[in-house]
Amino acid sequence: MPSSTTLQHAIENITIWRKGEQRAPHKPLLLLYVLSQYQRGHARMFDYASEIRDELHSLLERFGPQRRQYRPDMPFWRLKGDGFWELHNSEQCSTQGSRQPPGKELELCHVAGGFDEPHFALLNRNKKLINTLAHQILEAHFPESIQEELAEEMGFDLQQIRKERDPHFRQQVLRAYNYECAICGFNMRHDNTSVALEAAHIKWKQHGGPCEIPNGLALCAIHHKAFDKGSIGLDEDMRIQVSPAVNGGGIVGRLFWDFDGKQIGLPQGKDCYPKESYIEWHKREVFRT
Incomplete structure (x- = not known):
């Protein structure tokens, strides 16, 4: 039994x-x-x-x-x-x-x-x-x-x-990116607390991606969801790629297509930059061409 x-x-x-x-x-x-x-x-x-x-x-x-x-x-x-x-x-x-x-x-x-x-x-x-x-x-x-x-x-x-996300990873990544979305620069705070700003894994931890800054991006809630869905990605020069599947008018254009081809906001130290192998994994396994 x-x-x-x-x-x-x-x-x-x-x-x-x-x-x-x-x-x-x-x-x-x-x-x-x-x-x-x-x-x-x-x-x-x-x-x-x-x-x-x-x-x-x-x-x-x-x-x-x-x-x-x-x-x-x-x-x-x-x-x-x-x-x-x-x-x-x-x-x-x-x-x-x-x-x-x-x-x-x-x-x-x-x-x-x-x-x-x-x-x-x-x-x-x-x-x-x-x-x-x-x-x-x-x-x-x-x-x-x-x-x-x-x-x-x-x-x-x-x-x-719902489970508690790793607070240490989030804190490290947000600090490295100066508490701003790497794509749109969103940086809302309520008093001293960041609102709707999250730490995204580039290579998913479910597939061996580590909880460390070179595998992280500070993203607003909208761009985090879009990144995990493959609606947006990065190329080898840290430029934003928007999937041709993305459509919608008005605010969608401003939130996505206005950033297409632009470089993301990067941390001060190059040792915190996204690692090339993690970007390549996301491009191959998540991003929708």
């Missing part, structure tokens, strides 16, 4: 595709979507063609790294090797050895997937476990601003999701 602890451990140790420092949030996004549907009372199994393919494709487009194509079929099939996921009708697919069938076969064979019966029963007995698992997945794979967006979209408990 599985326990909450063993399920948390299994999800912590799901096999993630690795190639260098590339992001692969396929399984985490699939699990978040499935957990959100269980929270709404969905049955145990999900039909791949009608319930998973399009939803997961959309999540990968919006929250995954930019790729030529997105493969929602891959995590749906491969989760079965992680100890808690079950597939129905998979035996009808033309698999050879460890290779998975083409996504079209999952549709034609009406393959369905979901948590196996013991783990699904565990979730039904302990409803709070769904939020606990969602929090665990979000914290392990996404930065804070994206955690909150996903939690809100999928209906998870934001009070449980």
Whole structure:
């Protein structure tokens, strides 16, 4: 009989595709979507063609790294090797050895997937476990601003999701950037307290980015969210890049396109400048071209 602890451990140790420092949030996004549907009372199994393919494709487009194509079929099939996921009708697919069938076969064979019966029963007995698992997945794979967006979209408990950010990292980064947004110069204070000014990780800490000044930027809340979403980025000369996907009139032009191609505000000491390898990671794995 599985326990909450063993399920948390299994999800912590799901096999993630690795190639260098590339992001692969396929399984985490699939699990978040499935957990959100269980929270709404969905049955145990999900039909791949009608319930998973399009939803997961959309999540990968919006929250995954930019790729030529997105493969929602891959995590749906491969989760079965992680100890808690079950597939129905998979035996009808033309698999050879460890290779998975083409996504079209999952549709034609009406393959369905979901948590196996013991783990699904565990979730039904302990409803709070769904939020606990969602929090665990979000914290392990996404930065804070994206955690909150996903939690809100999928209906998870934001009070449980929110965690205290590292105050030491924030203090160091804001001080290095003279308590101003590196992009727009926003520096509002309420008495002696900075308002809506945050320390952003260039390379996400979930992917090995350290909590140190060369991996940080002082950004206002708007530009922090845009930086984590890939709406803005930096080139090798510390110039601001705006994604061609950014659109909107009036204030959007002033907040984004007016800064396109301009150099960010930099710290006094060059040892505090953003590190080139972190900028390159963000450009490759987060920024949307």
